[in-house]
Amino acid sequence: MIPTQPTSVDDVARGLRSVGYLPGEATALVSFLAAKLNKPVLVEGPAGVGKTELAKALGSYLDRRLVRLQCYEGLDEAKALYEWNYRKQLLRIQTEADTAGWQEVQDDIFGEEFLLPRPLMTAIASEDPVVLLIDEIDKTDQEFEAMLLELLSDFQISIPELGRIEARTQPVVLLTSNNTRELTEALKRRCLYLWLDYPALEHELEIVRLHVPELDQTIARKLVEIIHDVRELDLKKPPSIAESIDWARALMLLGASDIDQAVFTQTMSVIVKHRSDLDTVAARVGVKLDAAAA
């Protein structure tokens, strides 16, 4: 299969739409630039605005496999880059202990056969171009970031025993961050920057319609308006796009014909997930809705 090569920004926008992701203007443009310039993209934004989804959508639009590396505190090279399969190496040594000379075995056990590739290595060494998603990079420590620099600027990995492994194909790299800590300048300099925010009302309405087409139009609009009102409040965790979709599904399953106070109080927990937030939302948004239209 020949991977898709986008030719214009509109092309990317259409392509992402066709796989069920509605990009904003900036999103389409930056994705296009990423594919054209072969630069990684650093995507930042609040939780649940579709950062990870963007990578998946890009993968399916560009006909590329998605390789995902989920970051967490304490992630190290052995889990991100590669590891020597020492069990297999031991077996190899034992089976030929008597017959082969030292030099021969030594050359042999540090071959690619004994290498366990981890996500970054997989992405680099893949025959077909891939989309590499490095998710929540802000969860790792700075040492790991520094290790990524070689990969991100030159698309290569140095293995002391083997030498340099260079990318056979140019992967599209996306790094996502929830902005819980400042990333280093060095990392930022190598990336294009995309800030994803909560979408505007019409845009989100379109997203909800795309994912829950069965929901009544007027309810969908009201739902999105309420979600926007709720985001205006000062909450511990404002509702994400995924949660508006969940809420839309819930309303559909309940067969609600309107969002009134009763329905809202019952289903509010789909979009608000903190005890104190529940109170705030009930007090500020819930009361504005019509009382139960019995």
Add this chain to the structure above:
Amino acid sequence: MSHRLPSAGTSETGIPARAPGGFGGQLLAFAEDLRAERVAVGTAEILDAFDALEHVDWTDRDDFKEALAATLAKSQQDRHVFELVFDRFFFRAAEAEAARRQLDDRHGAGADGEIDLETLRRQIAAALRDGSDAALRDLARLAIAAFGQAEGSGVLGVDVQRIRRALGLRTEPQPELPQDDPRRAGIPRDRLVKFEQHLRRELERALIARTSSLPPKRPLNELDRALPTGPIQDLAAVHRVVAQLKRLLATQGHERKGHNRHAHVDFRRTMRASLETGGVPVKLKYRPVRPRRPEIFVLCDVSTSVTSASTFFLSVLHALHDAFRKLRSFVFIERISEVTDVFERERDFRAASEAVSRDAGVADVSGYTDYGRVWTEFLGLVEDELHPRATVIVLGDARTNGRPPREDAFAAITARAGRTFWLNPEPRLYWNYGDSVIAAYEQHCTAFECWRTDQLEAFVKILSR
């Protein structure tokens, strides 16, 4: 190009010569502008920007802007500054070019005589309410034509407000207006701000065309960087600072971890581990580096002169409370009162400051700060709890209103506590003038000026060290 200007002596205030190097030169000048506003733009970024522009359509303003933003501005804060600088730079560049070619479109809208003022008022209000942004710009020009040009004061901000008043645009409802008037219910604040921006821009445009000289650049958003001190407290500002500080505290831990890793060998554990290897200490054991979680006592002056700075500071500290082992806050004017509960309960900044002024009961008779009495009361309250690991932070302007400063009582506090910091919301320039006695207290503690958010940030950094 400058020889084409009408008068020769305008090189100082007039239209600056175009940046050399055509488009590339302009882009470099733009990057220079960004740097001047503290956005870190490196050569690598500029090269990227040029690369990116090869692939997008320049004639589309949005694409052009997004391509530049993606390559030059690499954080949300930078992005915010980028927007402002982008507008300013290209607006000025376009206007300068227009002035060079002596283009003038002042004779466009509104020149054909009479404009019905009442209709215009309603049109503008309707456009504001319905949110058609393109129409706003045209209406702004009409408004300037109708109210502005003849009696322009020369100060843009004044003119903008004068026109707004003449149009009767207010955010609060105006029930005396007729039923069908779009202004009746009041105009949303953000829309009004938008309209004022249009007005300002159009006025500026007219001014440049009239005088054929560029006014000096207005430096950006010092306002953004100043602590909110006015009556319109911006909750978002508090949270912006808090978010930054939280991230900063988180990042800092990592830096220090790397830095201090080999600091202390735990001798006892090393020896114990060496038993495995026959008494040879093969593996060194290090003492774990634990982040310092200080116990904090905050004392805030809430007399009228510093009240908003104090409440702001308390909100910030309480939003960060998980970084501290213990946090107790007190407010004082003439007396002292503990308000820890208020801030733990109340996430809303405005509600918190209301609760403090209502319930704390710190004003006695005069409403003037009495530092001497406050120190003695504070000592009485927490004397037993102060120990060398405690940190005391005082926020106040150290203006005693002529009362005895009692630095001996303050010294007693600082002697018991491990560290004492003084935050003064006045610029250092005003210290020790009038009734400010900060010098008397500064002998016993470290004093900082703290009237901008970056100063507050710097302080929190010190605090968690």
